[in-house]
Amino acid sequence: MSRCSFFIYIILLGLCNFLCHCETSNKVIIRQGGDDLKLTCKVAKGVIYWFKDGEGLNPSSSSDGSGDSISTITRNNLTMKDAGMYQCTDKALTTHNFSVSILTVSGKSQELVANASEAVLECSVENEELEVIEMRWRRGNDLINETDKYLTITNGSSSSLIISNPDENDVGPYVCEVSIEHAENKFEKIVGLNNGPHVKKIVDLRNKVEGETAFIVCNVTGYPVPRVTWFKLLEDETQMQVITYDERVSTEAVEGVADAKLIIRDLKIKTDRGDYTCVATNYLDSFNATVTLKVKDKLAAVWPFLGICAEVIILCSIIFIFEKRRNRRMEEEEGDAVKQDLMKKSNGTSQDVRQRNTVTKA
Incomplete structure (x- = not known):
């Protein structure tokens, strides 16, 4: 479609909306740079036309089970060039307008400095056409409130987080959360208090x-x-x-x-x-x-036990042998003592007999 034809088409579309009250919808879409965008237009059966800022586009089209026509426009890794007014319409002059704005949330990290009195993390929104409603900071899922440790300073579309007497416990990522007027979602930027690794x-x-x-x-x-x-x-x-x-x-x-x-x-x-x-x-x-x-080794715990058992067995064997020898020696000594007693008794009896014989002769 030529540019001249497009303007004629827009004029006719405006006249139709004014005179015939044709159906029109408007939607504001705000995305962050680097995100993806998918616009979908669904109308009664027929051809769907897409335009961006007056230029015709080539969408992908399909049909659902009811016979309605569905057409989509997809943009990946959004940049500021993708911002603008997108329009889809059909032959019945049913028009859907999508006002797409792209913003960039930038941040400035800081390295931890030993014995520093403070560390400052910065965050800003780069799109003057958008109105910033609120900017706040989080650490993980916890919202940071102003204390002796933290101080936040917000000025329009920029915000700073001041950390007093930072140390290794403060190292890590902080999230700058931005709320924009008319935006369905909040936008985030991770800003870090950086430090070298320690193990x-x-x-x-x-x-x-x-x-x-x-x-x-x-x-x-x-x-x-x-x-x-x-x-x-x-x-x-x-x-x-x-x-x-x-x-x-x-x-x-x-x-x-x-x-x-x-x-x-x-x-x-x-x-x-x-x-x-x-x-x-x-x-x-x-x-x-x-x-x-x-x-x-798997048997490492067994070897000491076996060693102890071996020592006990050897000790018991030594004791047993010693006791056996001692008992044998005692038995031999007792036997010798009995023999000596018998010999003494036999010697005493013979002497008595001799003495008696001597007395009788006399």
Whole structure:
């Protein structure tokens, strides 16, 4: 359709609306840059025409089960060029108007500075044609209210969040929430108090048994969220090797940090024991921590018990042999004593006989 034909069509459409009270609808749509947009027009059976700011468009068309005509206009990754007045109409001059506005919510993050008195996060709306109703800040799902810790300053289409005496506990994402007049939804922008990663000390795993599962957790803080990589020290203790994941070795996320938990199933002494290093990295810095994993044989707990049993058996054997020898010695000593007593008695009897014989002769 030529531009001249379009203006003639619009004039006729206006006259028809004025004289015939043809059906017309108007809708205001506000989207954020980068979003997707889908406009749908449904009329009685017939051809549907689309226009944007006076220029004809080529929509996709279909028909529903009732025979009505359905036509859609789709725009992906919206930019300011996609803003404007969209119109769909049919031969019966039924018109649907869509006023589309595009806004951009921008933010300015800040890095955590040691011993700083404050940190300032900023947020602003870039579209002077839209009226900002409200701007507020959240941390997670919690709305931030003004306290000794937080102060918000809003001026028209811009807002600042001031954090007093910021420390590592304040590091992370903050959400700037914007309410626009006539907009169905609220718009958000994530602004961060950034800091390099830090990994807490990992306790060594010294009592794992072959066949068990080991869980090694890399407790990471920092924002933007650090990326975690796991390494293992080779047997020559000179090189670190990136751990490859399979059905036996895998990772899980911990508190939003991907790969922060290393899971080793069915532990093996030869391949799994050793030093493991967790390296956390973001655009500001990197940090690492090392943990030692010791894997014992399945019978490791049995050997001490068997040793104790062997010691008891040997001790009992020694005691038994000693007692047996002592009893034998005592029996021999008692036998000797009996013999000596018998000998003494026999000697005493013979002496009496001799004495008697001597007296008789006399």
